[in-house]
Amino acid sequence: MRFSTVNVVFSTLLSSLIQAPLTNGFTLAPRRITAPKPTNGIPSLQMTSPTFAETALLLSSTVSKLRSKTIVVKYGGNAMTSESLALSFCQDIAAIQKLGIKIVVVHGGGPQISAMLEKVGAETVFEGGMRVSSKEVVDVAEMVLCGSVNKQIANRICNAGGRAIGLSGRDDRLLQCSKQLRDDGIDLGFVGKVETVNTVFLEELLDAGITPVVSPIGCGIGEEEDIAYNVNADVAAGRIAGELKAERVIFLTDIQGVLNKEMELLRELSIQDVSDLIDDETITGGMIPKVTYATDAVNLGVKQAFITDGRVPHAVLNEVLGEVGSSGGGTVIKGD
DSSP: OOHHHHHHHHHHHHHHHHOSOOOTTOOOSOOOEEOOOOBTTBOOOEESOTTHHHHHHHHHHHHHHHTTOEEEEEEOTHHHHSHHHHHHHHHHHHHHHHTTOEEEEEEOOHHHHHHHHHHHTOOOOEETTEEOBOHHHHHHHHHIIIIIIHHHHHHHHHHTTOOEEEEETTGGGOEEEEEOOOTTOOOOBSBEEEEEEOHHHHHHHHHTTOEEEEEOEEEOOGGGTTOEEEOOHHHHHHHHHHHHTOSEEEEEESSSSOBOTTSOBOOEEEHHHHHHHHHTTSSOTTHHHHHHHHHHHHHTTOSEEEEEETTSTTHHHHHHTGGGSOOOOOEEEEOO
16 A cells, blocks of 8 residues: 555544544644545545654554553543533543543542532532532532533543443442541541552453543442542542553643743653652642642552643543644653
8 A cells, every 4th residue: 555545544544533523722633635636547645744644653653552551531620611622532532442542531520519519508618629528518529420420421422432431439349448537637528548449340341442431439448338438539540540550641630731930841750850849849739739649640550640731622632642742731750
C-alpha cells in the first residue's frame, strides 16, 4: 500500500473511532485531502498538510506502546459541568477504548452534591479541603454520585460508541474503607480511607472491553460493612491506579498544571522535585493535595501521573496521545 494511502486510511480510522465531530481544541485530524485523477489506475492522494505523515507515525507509535495497558482518569471540575467539555470527554474515552487501551474513569461531583444539600436544607462544611460527611451528607452524596451523575457519564460514553458500566465503590465491595482519621483530631464523619481495591472485578470488566465508571462511595469492613463512606475522588483514582499498576493516571483539574513562582508551567517533575517545591512554597494551597495524590499513585507503582487542564477540549485524548495533541498544558510526575 502506498504511504499516502496509509495516511488516508489512518485518518479515516481515527474519525470512525471518534464517531462524532470533534470540538475546537483537538488537532489530530488532517487538513483537507485532495484526490487528483488516477494515474495508471493508481489514485494519487495528496495531503495539504506537510506534517500529517509525521503525526500519523507518532500516533501509531504511541498507540502501539499503550495498547492493552491501563489508564485511570479522575474526571471532575469544569470538564464535568460544561456540556461541551462533558461531550468531548466521553468521546475521548470511547476513542481510547477502541484503540485497544484499557481505561477506568473515577468521577467526582462536588458541585452537584452541594446543590442537592442546599436543596434539602443540609449544611455543607469543609475541613482541610475535605467535606465533613455526616450520615445525611453521605446519603445525599451517594444518591447524587451513584445515581444521576454516574449513570449519565456511563450512558454518554456508550452513546459516543464505547462500552461503559456505572459502578459504586460499594458494588462487589470495590472500595473497602475504614474511617479517615485526621492528625489534628478533627472528626470528618463518614469520610473513608481506602484500604482495599477489588482489582479482580475491575480487571474482569477491562478484559471484557468495558470501561468501569466509578463513583467514590466506598463500603466499610467487617462489622462496619453496611456503612457507606464518602471517599475523595482524587484519592480513589490514585489508589485504583496504583493497585492496577496502571501505565498512567490523569487528574483533570481546572488549572493548567503545576506552576513555578514566575507562573510558568512546570511540564515534568520527579517525586523529589515535588517535595522540594512544597518546602520552598512554590507549591501551596489547593495544589498540595493534587500533587500529593499524584505522587502517592507513582509510589504505588503507576509509571506516570498527569495533572491536566480539563478546561481544554479533548484534554484526555491529547494527554494520552502525548505530543500528537494540542493541549499545550499539564504536568507529568514520574518516579525518582
